[in-house]
Amino acid sequence: MRPFTYLRAPDVATAVRAISAEPGAKFIGGGTNLVDLLREDIEQPGTVIDITGLPLTGVEELPDGGIRIGALVRNSHLAAHRLVTTRYPMLSQAILSGASPQLRNMATTGGNLLQRTRCLYFYDGAAACNKREPGSGCDAIGGFNRQHGVLGVSDDCLATHPSDMCVALAALDATVETRSEHGVRRIPLVDLHRLPGTTPHRETVLAADELITAIELPPPPSGAVSRYRKVRDRASYAFALVSVAAVLKVRDGSVSTVRLALGGVAPKPWRAYAAERALLAAPATEESFTRAAEAELTAATARPGNAFKIELARRTIVATLRDLLAEGSAA
Amino acid sequence: MRLNFTVNGRAETVDDVWEGESLLYVLRERAGLPGSKNACEQGECGSCTVYLDGVPVCACLVAAGQAEGREVRTVEGLADGDRLDPIQQAFVDAGAVQCGFCTPGLLVQAHDLIERVPRPSDPEIREALAGNLCRCTGYEKILDAVRLAAERKAGAR
Numbered sequence: 001m002r003p004f005t006y007l008r009a010p011d012v013a014t015a016v017r018a019i020s021a022e023p024g025a026k027f028i029g030g031g032t033n034l035v036d037l038l039r040e041d042i043e044q045p046g047t048v049i050d051i052t053g054l055p056l057t058g059v060e061e062l063p064d065g066g067i068r069i070g071a072l073v074r075n076s077h078l079a080a081h082r083l084v085t086t087r088y089p090m091l092s093q094a095i096l097s098g099a100s101p102q103l104r105n106m107a108t109t110g111g112n113l114l115q116r117t118r119c120l121y122f123y124d125g126a127a128a129c130n131k132r133e134p135g136s137g138c139d140a141i142g143g144f145n146r147q148h149g150v151l152g153v154s155d156d157c158l159a160t161h162p163s164d165m166c167v168a169l170a171a172l173d174a175t176v177e178t179r180s181e182h183g184v185r186r187i188p189l190v191d192l193h194r195l196p197g198t199t200p201h202r203e204t205v206l207a208a209d210e211l212i213t214a215i216e217l218p219p220p221p222s223g224a225v226s227r228y229r230k231v232r233d234r235a236s237y238a239f240a241l242v243s244v245a246a247v248l249k250v251r252d253g254s255v256s257t258v259r260l261a262l263g264g265v266a267p268k269p270w271r272a273y274a275a276e277r278a279l280l281a282a283p284a285t286e287e288s289f290t291r292a293a294e295a296e297l298t299a300a301t302a303r304p305g306n307a308f309k310i311e312l313a314r315r316t317i318v319a320t321l322r323d324l325l326a327e328g329s330a331a
Numbered sequence: 332m333r334l335n336f337t338v339n340g341r342a343e344t345v346d347d348v349w350e351g352e353s354l355l356y357v358l359r360e361r362a363g364l365p366g367s368k369n370a371c372e373q374g375e376c377g378s379c380t381v382y383l384d385g386v387p388v389c390a391c392l393v394a395a396g397q398a399e400g401r402e403v404r405t406v407e408g409l410a411d412g413d414r415l416d417p418i419q420q421a422f423v424d425a426g427a428v429q430c431g432f433c434t435p436g437l438l439v440q441a442h443d444l445i446e447r448v449p450r451p452s453d454p455e456i457r458e459a460l461a462g463n464l465c466r467c468t469g470y471e472k473i474l475d476a477v478r479l480a481a482e483r484k485a486g487a488r
Binding site: 039101236 | 457
């Protein structure tokens with residue numbers, strides 16, 4: 001690990017001032033991703049600013065019935081919080097399906113949004129990777145790409161965003177709040193991450209001096225049921241091959257509300273708008289679910305290693321909606 | 332920098348710490364507590380699991396500077412003098428140790444589980460220990476040990 005200067009910020013204003021004074025500095029929260037990336041020499045900041053002392057650790061109820069989650073709320077705390085387990089159980093399910101208990105005890109909400117891909121070529125300093133070293137190429141193309149993306153990827157990068165939590169947040173219409181020297185900004189979570197295009201090293205729309213302070217969720221749609229379903233190589237502690245976060249409400253046999261997001265298949269938490277358009281007002285049937293999944297996946301592009309993900313995503317979307325339909329009818 | 336923290340109930344001051352080194356390194360190489368093991372250094376294997384302010388974390392991913400003022404409890408702090416904690420005694424009695432490298436991390440993680448969930452189900456045990464890898468693959472005996480410790484603790488209550 002390269003030497004760096006370590007600063008501890010006592011408040012948000014100091015943190016923001018410190019990072020705007022130090023181009024290339026990094027905030028450190030739980031450290032579960034950054035410490036690893038420092039050790040692997042993938043991140044090389046001159047200064048690391050410890051923000052764990054900032055007062056961003058609360059989960060609060062908002063007047064409209066939504067919630068506000070401080071950026072430093074630990075994943076395990078958030079997953080167990082009563083406001084989350086009662087109003088957004090899908091968010092708890094998504095968080096608890098990621099990482100291990102030890103990592104969830106450390107990892108923060110804000111850090112989860114900004115975690116970097118687990119692509120093996122990104123981690124392998126001897127491999128070509130446009131994300132790690134712009135212009136060097138992509139060894140995942142033509143390489144071992146079973147874990148890689150089929151939606152939103154480019155000829156320069158196939159990497160997926162690894163978060164489970166973000167997939168649920170995308171389906172829950174989360175908003176990200178940031179602070180910088182220029183003030184407060186609110187960004188819909190679905191707009192936070194960029195697609196790789198020809199610049200896969202640029203992963204979010206955040207400026208280098210912007211600090212994530214909170215995530216806000218609008219109230220859950222009344223009468224809807226929701227679920228996070230994750231398909232992976234073993235029952236625990238593995239990244240998603242495909243995951244689905246779905247919110248569904250059926251009235252008189254037709255879909256009246258639907259929100260759908262996918263994980264494990266794209267460079268960002270993937271809100272499945274095409275599937276939602278196909279489902280809204282359609283009869284709540286297996287046929288509609290299949291048509292909707294296919295509407296989303298027509299844009300998918302596969303490599304030899306990950307072609308199975310398209311069919312797996314189709315089946316997982318249909319199965320999740322089918323389960324929600326049964327759950328909603330039983331309620 | 333000078334690092335002040337509490338470890339196993341004792342105030343500890345360590346000098347000449349580099350903020351980028353890990354809490355695991357501080358514990359093993361500077362504080363004379365080599366119980367927590369250094370294996371993957373990526374948070375993958377759980378061998379370095381310690382309590383930090385009462386919750387189990389991977390000490391290899393905690394930057395030393397982040398431990399300032401905090402409370403650490405390592406595997407060395409589980410026993411009460413010469414009397415092993417029930418989870419440690421159960422690991423001995425169930426033969427849940429092969430090469431032993433994963434054992435300290437498993438002890439801390441399993442200790443936390445039965446503190447929080449006194450009679451865990453098998454799926455709960457498996458999920459709680461998912462982040463602790465045993466390269467000897469001795470998981471069955473480890474599960475036996477956790478069940479045994481939970482039974483004994485429940486019986487002693």
